[in-house]
Amino acid sequence: NAGVTQTPKFQVLKTGQSMTLQCAQDMNHEYMSWYRQDPGMGLRLIHYSVGAGITDQGEVPNGYNVSRSTTEDFPLRLLSAAPSQTSVYFCASGAGIGVGVYGYTFGSGTRLTVV
Amino acid sequence: RKEVEQDPGPFNVPEGATVAFNCTYSNSASQSFFWYRQDCRKEPKLLMSVYSSGNEDGRFTAQLNRASQYISLLIRDSKLSDSATYLCVVNLNDMRFGAGTRLTVKP
Numbered sequence: 001n002a003g004v005t006q007t008p009k010f011q012v013l014k015t016g017q018s019m020t021l022q023c024a025q026d027m028n029h030e031y032m033s034w035y036r037q038d039p040g041m042g043l044r045l046i047h048y049s050v051g052a053g054i055t056d057q058g059e060v061p062n063g064y065n066v067s068r069s070t071t072e073d074f075p076l077r078l079l080s081a082a083p084s085q086t087s088v089y090f091c092a093s094g095a096g097i098g099v100g101v102y103g104y105t106f107g108s109g110t111r112l113t114v115v
Numbered sequence: 116r117k118e119v120e121q122d123p124g125p126f127n128v129p130e131g132a133t134v135a136f137n138c139t140y141s142n143s144a145s146q147s148f149f150w151y152r153q154d155c156r157k158e159p160k161l162l163m164s165v166y167s168s169g170n171e172d173g174r175f176t177a178q179l180n181r182a183s184q185y186i187s188l189l190i191r192d193s194k195l196s197d198s199a200t201y202l203c204v205v206n207l208n209d210m211r212f213g214a215g216t217r218l219t220v221k222p
Binding site for chain 1: 119149210214
């Protein structure tokens with residue numbers, strides 16, 4: 001059981017480039033989300049999805065797009081990379097918002113550097 | 116004001132010590148609460164959920180005070196392996212994380 005799989009693990013981009021961070025889960029979870037983690041800031045929610053075809057913005061959505069065409073996949077697209085987007089990105093999935101007992105499972109993260 | 120605030124730490128304690136972490140949240144409508152553990156350069160992992168009645172899991176005890184909007188985590192008999200950053204998490208419509216409290220347990 002793979003859980004939540006993120007690719008790539010590391011990425012260096014030049015300012016202005018675009019790319020997609022991949023996230024896939026095999027637990028049939030409805031809820032998926034993307035966070036970024038910066039030193040001293042904790043994890044901040046970028047976008048989330050409560051099911052296939054449904055997405056919503058989190059705290060820091062600017063510069064990022066998401067889509068959810070299947071239950072399993074939730075890719076994050078950087079439209080035009082900026083140095084301020086240098087961060088560690090985590091994808092998470094859970095059985096549903098508010099289904100608190102089980103918490104959420106995180107992928108191992110993508111370390112992105114924009115130069 | 117941040118939605119979830121934690122003691123910034125770091126906490127440096129000897130093995131066997133008892134250590135307590137505090138967390139406050141701003142939205143009184145928050146529905147569920149958790150403590151996560153994050154090791155250096157790793158993903159966060161669920162440590163325990165927090166219930167109004169308080170709950171215990173071995174050496175770890177979590178408490179929730181809804182009236183004061185306050186969550187705590189108590190670790191008894193600290194082990195070297197407890198060294199990590201502890202994240203307070205509050206769920207309303209989505210999961211909001213505190214910045215974390217770093218714990219180092221020393222021999």
